[in-house]
Amino acid sequence: MNYPNGKKPSRQVNQMNKEKTSFSKRGMTLEEDINETNTFYLHSNKAVIHKKPTPVQIVKVDYPKRSAAVIKEGYFKQASTTDYNGIYQGKYIDFEAKETKNKTSFPLANIHDHQVEHMQSVCEQGGICFLIIRFAFHDETYFFPAVKLFSFWNSQFNGGKKSIPYNKIKEVGIKIPFSYQARVDYLKVIDQLYF
Amino acid sequence: MNYPNGKKPSRQVNQMNKEKTSFSKRGMTLEEDINETNTFYLHSNKAVIHKKPTPVQIVKVDYPKRSAAVIKEGYFKQASTTDYNGIYQGKYIDFEAKETKNKTSFPLANIHDHQVEHMQSVCEQGGICFLIIRFAFHDETYFFPAVKLFSFWNSQFNGGKKSIPYNKIKEVGIKIPFSYQARVDYLKVIDQLYF
Numbered sequence: 001m002n003y004p005n006g007k008k009p010s011r012q013v014n015q016m017n018k019e020k021t022s023f024s025k026r027g028m029t030l031e032e033d034i035n036e037t038n039t040f041y042l043h044s045n046k047a048v049i050h051k052k053p054t055p056v057q058i059v060k061v062d063y064p065k066r067s068a069a070v071i072k073e074g075y076f077k078q079a080s081t082t083d084y085n086g087i088y089q090g091k092y093i094d095f096e097a098k099e100t101k102n103k104t105s106f107p108l109a110n111i112h113d114h115q116v117e118h119m120q121s122v123c124e125q126g127g128i129c130f131l132i133i134r135f136a137f138h139d140e141t142y143f144f145p146a147v148k149l150f151s152f153w154n155s156q157f158n159g160g161k162k163s164i165p166y167n168k169i170k171e172v173g174i175k176i177p178f179s180y181q182a183r184v185d186y187l188k189v190i191d192q193l194y195f
Numbered sequence: 196m197n198y199p200n201g202k203k204p205s206r207q208v209n210q211m212n213k214e215k216t217s218f219s220k221r222g223m224t225l226e227e228d229i230n231e232t233n234t235f236y237l238h239s240n241k242a243v244i245h246k247k248p249t250p251v252q253i254v255k256v257d258y259p260k261r262s263a264a265v266i267k268e269g270y271f272k273q274a275s276t277t278d279y280n281g282i283y284q285g286k287y288i289d290f291e292a293k294e295t296k297n298k299t300s301f302p303l304a305n306i307h308d309h310q311v312e313h314m315q316s317v318c319e320q321g322g323i324c325f326l327i328i329r330f331a332f333h334d335e336t337y338f339f340p341a342v343k344l345f346s347f348w349n350s351q352f353n354g355g356k357k358s359i360p361y362n363k364i365k366e367v368g369i370k371i372p373f374s375y376q377a378r379v380d381y382l383k384v385i386d387q388l389y390f
Contacts, residue, residue: 125283
């Protein structure tokens with residue numbers, strides 16, 4: 001099965017069933033945690049940060065009489081940018097979020113060329129750009145600045161590792177604190193690093 | 196037929212056929228013009244601004260063996276934010292683009308509650324937020340600051356007009372210059388207003 005971007009479409013379906021399942025806060029995906037965090041940031045006027053919709057290539061659409069248009073054939077496209085962006089106190093925020101089951105490293109295959117190029121462009125324009133990496137096994141979530149990613153990314157094409165060791169992420173990244181309302185409280189890290 | 200956001204899905208199809216039709220620059224939609232402009236900005240390292248994917252609610256997905264997942268049932272969702280955002284020289288940029296065939300006014304029905312709320316939040320965070328409005332009949336494209344929109348928007352609920360008169364847009368807005376490479380050169384207006 002070809003999932004662009006390693007994303008299972010079942011996530012979409014989870015989204016739709018969210019209201020049914022969200023009474024239990026345990027076992028939430030990183031995406032769900034970040035979406036809830038962003039909703040909290042928005043409602044408390046802290047920041048305006050949204051997940052971009054999943055890019056879909058629409059091939060066939062039906063127009064039944066007196067009802068909504070139905071997409072009958074479509075395909076998942078690979079994202080050309082990161083998944084999340086927005087504004088926090090005048091500053092442009094841009095990030096990608098990835099969860100790994102790997103215990104000892106973060107495989108670079110989780111990210112794509114286009115996304116790294118995008119992150120480089122954002123850094124050049126002076127944006128705050130980073131990865132949010134969750135190690136499911138360790139139950140730890142890290143803020144990893146994009147500028148730190150680029151050397152790991154480039155070295156893989158020169159015989160270097162195809163992953164970032166867990167220890168490096170612990171050393172270079174910043175652990176994102178958890179709170180009940182902001183389950184992945186990444187603005188705390190941004191406050192510390194950029195303000 | 197119910198198009199969320201007044202968007203005909205045929206635009207999607209146009210996107211896919213773009214390579215076929217783009218040899219002729221005449222008759223391009225505002226969306227196509229802005230996308231080309233953004234590509235030019237990106238490649239010349241001026242700014243990083245992208246259109247967000249059309250939000251789709253995915254209901255049914257097939258997973259044929261040895262080939263890509265196929266969306267078999269999906270619906271267009273109403274956008275909760277604006278269509279375009281990104282970064283220009285460290286500043287957060289956010290806008291919605293609308294084309295009207297109306298000669299004398301811009302109908303406010305082209306925009307939705309959620310979008311206006313989003314624009315208000317972006318303004319509060321200090322972002323550069325605006326509408327790009329094209330009057331197809333006059334072949335004119337205007338930069339209309341979001342802060343100017345809000346009073347028109349609110350007054351419609353207090354017995355005011357449900358549209359912004361063309362003359363007001365001419366007066367309050369700024370005409371966006373055209374160039375071959377940047378067909379809707381809105382950064383020129385931003386330079387003038389914010390730098």
